[in-house]
Amino acid sequence: MSNRYRYISELRANVTDNWTVNVMVSRVWTTYNPKNNQVISFDIIVVDERRNSIHIRVPAKLINKYKNLVVEGRVHNIHRFMVREYTMLYRPLDRKIFVEFCSATSVQRSSLPLELFDRYVFEFIPFNMLGSRAGNDTYLTDVIGLLREWGPVGENEGGSKSDNPHIRKIVVCDTRDMKLRIKLWGKLALKYTDDMIRSQKDTNIIVILTSCRVRRYGGGLQLTTTVATHFYLNLPIANCHAYNQRPIQPIDFPSNVPKSSVLTTQEINITTIPEFYERLANGVNVGTEFIISSMVVGIDLDNDWKFIQCPTCFHKVDWANVQYKLVITIGTLYHEEINCVLFNNTANELLGHTVDELLTKSIKEGAGVPYWLDDFFIEKLLGRCVVLRIKIDKYNLAPTFVRRYTATKYYGDSVDILKENSGMILPSKVESVNVKITDEDEKIMDDIQWGSASASATPAIPKTTVDVPLSTVNEARDANVKLSANGSKNVLEYEMNTTIIDTSEGSSSNDTMTNEDNLNDTHTDNETSHVHNDEVYVSIEDFKEADMKESDMKVDMKEGDMPEVVQDADMSEEDTKEDSVKNDDMKEAEI
Missing domain, CATH: 2.40.50.140 (Nucleic acid-binding proteins)
Incomplete structure (x- = not known):
């Protein structure tokens, strides 16, 4: 085989099939009908060492022969192929001609070094010129911009199972902050996750999309992806340099429920x-x-x-x-x-x-x-x-x-x-x-x-105030006790906030004492009740009996009796602690 080969700029349509080129494979994809998933062709974008690019089309019947021979990022020597004029729409490059493989086409690894070729090739259209392509499907469009909004994954409503079921809406802007809405369809909507995008908060995210269609929607321009679209983030190319110099701005994540x-x-x-x-x-x-x-x-x-x-x-x-x-x-x-x-x-x-x-x-x-x-x-x-x-x-x-x-x-x-x-x-x-x-x-x-x-919970027990004579001070010391509001020094008020259980004769709870922390097991009785508070029990009957005895006494106490009562109530701290310990020991023994 001769080492003579042509540059892409030298190719001419309908002249011969005896062409030879050495090209870098920039990107590949399979073109299919999204309505029925029928494969149409295998497509390739290649670039030579002079940075000229062209579209190669492999017919569906030859896909199995060549698909595994063509590798992205590799330089290939391609021999014997046809050069044809475009008659179809959706051209991925702004060209008049394209290359088509035939059964005699040869694809081999080239001996030329990779450094002579650009890895990626794009034809970016400025945002302010996209209006000329709106509704025109002759050429597909490549764009580059900073990511500003990253929408949630949705569903192509009304589509069948064979259609692209997923859709995601994003917004990008150019170096002049002109915004552009883009719809990502199918697998492209799922290519990058929300968490991955959020993880890039410390840097600008530069979006590159290829082979998109331009449409007017809601009074503005919108891009929609196609089966030929490639979706890149932060590629190491010269076009991204200007965007990397811009101040970092947070990306907006619209609600998971689109407004529409x-x-x-x-x-x-x-x-x-x-x-x-x-x-x-x-x-x-x-x-x-x-x-x-x-x-x-x-x-x-x-x-x-x-x-x-x-x-x-x-x-x-x-x-x-x-x-x-x-x-x-x-x-x-x-x-x-x-x-x-x-x-x-x-x-x-x-x-x-x-x-x-x-x-x-x-x-x-x-x-x-x-x-x-x-x-x-x-x-x-x-x-x-x-x-x-x-x-x-x-x-x-x-x-x-x-x-x-x-x-x-x-x-x-x-x-x-x-x-x-x-x-x-x-x-x-x-x-x-x-x-x-x-x-x-x-x-x-x-x-x-x-x-x-609330259906099974115990109703709240109202706060009850019981007059307690001073004779029961020691027994009620560990309960909630405070001086009476009327200022009497011989009478104390006892606030009962604890659980009351029935101990009447024949009751299942007669011999049972319930801790005040267990508020779900509450029983009431009109005759006799016991209160358990910090292991000290005070009987309501004791209170009543003490009140009756107190009522039999003269209300007007002698002036000499008052100091005696006060003296009894005002015990030293040491005696109080000693009596309390003794009382606690006696009650523990009784229990």
């Missing part, structure tokens, strides 16, 4: 839960869909929230992709509940994380924390008001009547819908999708999840 997905009652027909079950009872067809808005009141954490799915047939297997299968319960305090199962796309939108992202997050943040994932689901979902589209499947009808329904779409969180259709008393506005749950909300959710705790 927050619905109003004028846009959708909400079905209440009682109406949903009434429709089922009257008979519905398979595939019937209902839009229901309600609160998440339960999460199935006993069963696995994920399963392994075959990417081809979407059935459960042991070796393919891990997908969501999350079961939640929605309902209100007054209506019936619905068990919903959320599969991958719907759960992605609701949680804002793919399965892989969530598993990675649990490893990083939940290391050493038992049940971290359970806590994540509870904090993320429980008590959250959601709007779901629920589809009736064949197993929901006769003869099985399974009461678990598939949620095929998550529209967002809309309080206004819930207020008008379910009668719940909720705030009129929600500033954020993930509203912080207050203590009162947690109490309500506990009642929903576990039943009302």
